Amino acid sequence: MAYSTQRRDVAIVGIKEYPLRVVRPGTTANHIRIESARAALEEAGLTWQDVDGFYDAQGGGLGGPEYFGLKPNTIDTTSVGGSSFEFHAAHAVQAIREGKCRVALLTYGSTAHTDGRAIGTGGFGGFAGPATMGQNMTAPWGGATAANYALVKTRHMFQYGSKPEQFAEISVATRAHAMRNPEAVQAMKDLGYENIRELSIEDVLESRMIADPLHLLECCMVSDGGGAVVIASAEVARNTRKKPVWIIGTGQATKYRENAGDITVSAGAQSAPQAFGEAGIRPDEIDNAQMYGSFTITQLVCLEDLGFCKKGEGGDFVSGGRLRWDTPLKPAMGTDGSGYSSNHPGMHGIFLLLEATRQLRGESTSQVANARLAVAHGNGGDLGSTHSGSTIILARD
């Protein structure tokens, strides 16, 4: 039995998801962060100068506070890919418990779509900056991001017999959620998606291959966007406008290519036991699981690694529409539409915290009935090689 130290002394008290996935001309990544921060603080009933903890995944530890106009006591620039926001949430819990800050602000902004960045099919194929061992040992062979994730899917199918139609279930369930989310529908329109409607498994399997065995409809979008999360002490949370969403467990890990290592096991296998142990709950008690929506394989292995099913049984687990918001079986997953059909501007992690919070407040457009416990699990970097995982468990009163 896991030793639980569960406390309810740090909570998410304000959130904002930037509504647009294609920004208007003249909008910068920083504008997205500022506008989201303003709205999240206002929702909480807090002021700009209440912020005394500054969390920045984009390397702005020095210039960030100046641009915002803040004088934080805690500055954290942990940058471990798209899961950085779950690491920040974990670190904010520690800082607030130690009394180093009371109001932590996490923000994200990106204009990846407008900048024309090829996140899934670029990268990894060339060099930038000084020569490194890591680049020298990977770049000559053209491991585009999608192909890196596809390496994991190939091995999963070989090792466990998981089937293409099982992975497609993830795209189908999350698209069904997206169709109920007006911002996601608008996102797909603005990004030029064709035939914006619920998907069938056949639709996914008939979409073209990007990097076998990953089809187009198993890959995230490249949008603009961002958001903000305000995390505060219990004392602050008592007086905020929305009901607090408590952070009751956190875990962090990295994983990488190893000689004779099992590529189908992600960093989540190490981060999740920390988080569930601290929270003192089991995976089967979780109502909604907001898992990192980069590629279907990511979410499938993370469901396994967090303990929702046994290793290798993810394919069977997600079958039959199980991940939908309205099935009696837990957990629902990607209830905002996830990275494929709602929001993925390069880093997806902040949106997991946002949707988990909406679920526990009863504000999701695909609201799970009487949701009490949620998990937000970020997986950053490249799943098939160097990546990070962070698990955040959330609870309502």
Place this chain on the structure above:
Amino acid sequence: MPRPLPRLPEPDSEPFWRATKNHELKYQQCNDCNTVVFYPRQHCTHCGSPNLSWKTSAGLGTVYTYSIVRQNRSPFFRDLVPYVLAYVDLDEGFRIMTNVVGTPRVEDVKCGMRVKVQWEDYEEVALPLFAPA
């Protein structure tokens, strides 16, 4: 647009790449705990020891996993598609990222397939690729 090649000097990977010029596939082993170390570096990843030896692989291994890349916007690879990205497990116990070449169709590559190193020569280095053994 040429294939992106390793940039030298780079202290950790340079001995590996210099040996490729002679078509030698090198890896390291710890003199203290026998751990096979790869990618190249200057300490043992298991015990932290700086006492490593360079060894030469026979170049035979097994495809651990692969993907057929159909789309890549990067120069060179944009024109190479479709190509096979793979991890190959060498018989000596190390795993390398590579391309599998030389199958009749790219779809013929499978997990578990036996492969042998095949060299693509450049001015300063040779690039290890793998073809069916």
